[in-house]
Amino acid sequence: MSANTLKATLQRRPLVKKILEGADDNLLVIAGLGSSNWDITEAGDRPLNMPLWGSMGAPVGMGLGLALAQPTKRVLVITGDGDMLMSLGSLATVASQQPDNLAIVVLDNEKFGETGNQATHTSPRNNGPTDSGAGTDLAMIARGCGIADTATVREASEVAQLVKDVRTKTGPVFRLVKVMVEKLEFVMPPQDGAHLKDRFRQALLGHP
């Protein structure tokens, strides 16, 4: 049985809560639009979270620009498979810079959650006429782009190590986490982009 046909067992919300547990001023978090945004917000909205409401494909680039500007802080990008698929080249750009303070977590449920759970390319091939993808392996792509420290996480027993890696291990770190398809409550942070940006800069730099 190929890895792609394994059934995911991890739930994204408790997982993200564990990843962000005890987040202090040293942790800068960027989340992709949709589910990842709601995930980090349920874990606890904070000024040093930058949850996106649009700009699909932007989180990894934002994380890189931020990581280079703030080399003493830990930068964590949390996003989904659909978002990551839209900016695969950004992984090569991350690799070209080798930021040691950047970690990327892709929560891969193999679906476009916000538009009705259509299959992304990470869904298995031959999965029926309306639900087939390509079996795309984003961890392998990240490694192929030149990010040496990549891994795929599927089991609850691996979560403690995942949290440690993305919070503290020398970057760039890429973790693909296979998560269940779930219908979850929208937990929304403020929407105004200028406000989110200003509160982030105020908390980080002391001015908007």
Next chain:
Amino acid sequence: MNASAAPDWRDQIFEVLQDHDVKQVYHVPDAGHGRLIEACQRSNAIRTLALTTEEEGIPLAAGAWLGGQRSVLLMQSSGVGNTINLMGMPKTLRFPFLTLITMRGDWGEFNSWQYPMGQATPKVLEAMGVLVYSVETAAEVKATVDAAARSAFNGGQSVAVLLRQKLIGIKNFGKK
């Protein structure tokens, strides 16, 4: 060219970027920006990033600004279309954005494939709320890029400077 003439306009752009404390420079390979890109790559004060597509430059600029650094995106007009969707980010987040664009499909261009995006460049930028400045002569480059940087970093605007083909020279590919 007379060696004692005014400094090369590409070197003047590099000076302006330094004057404005630009710390991150994003680019795709480009002949028109080549000399400037190499100056940035050699600088210890500037981080220079080669992109896989121009679109990457916008979220990078957003992240740099979140972290307190100024940046600039160097691209050709042929790459402007790749950035248009994410060009909404500087408007929505209201952060300063500066891009310097070498024009193709503009003035005596031999390659017909360059015309559609070259001709549409100012229109699509303006449609996304970007201020568009344009330079046709070397004498105007320094002041224009400086004004653009002020509008961006002091005035909080998205600003593009079009370095017209008349300034850069017509690419001939060996043809006369």
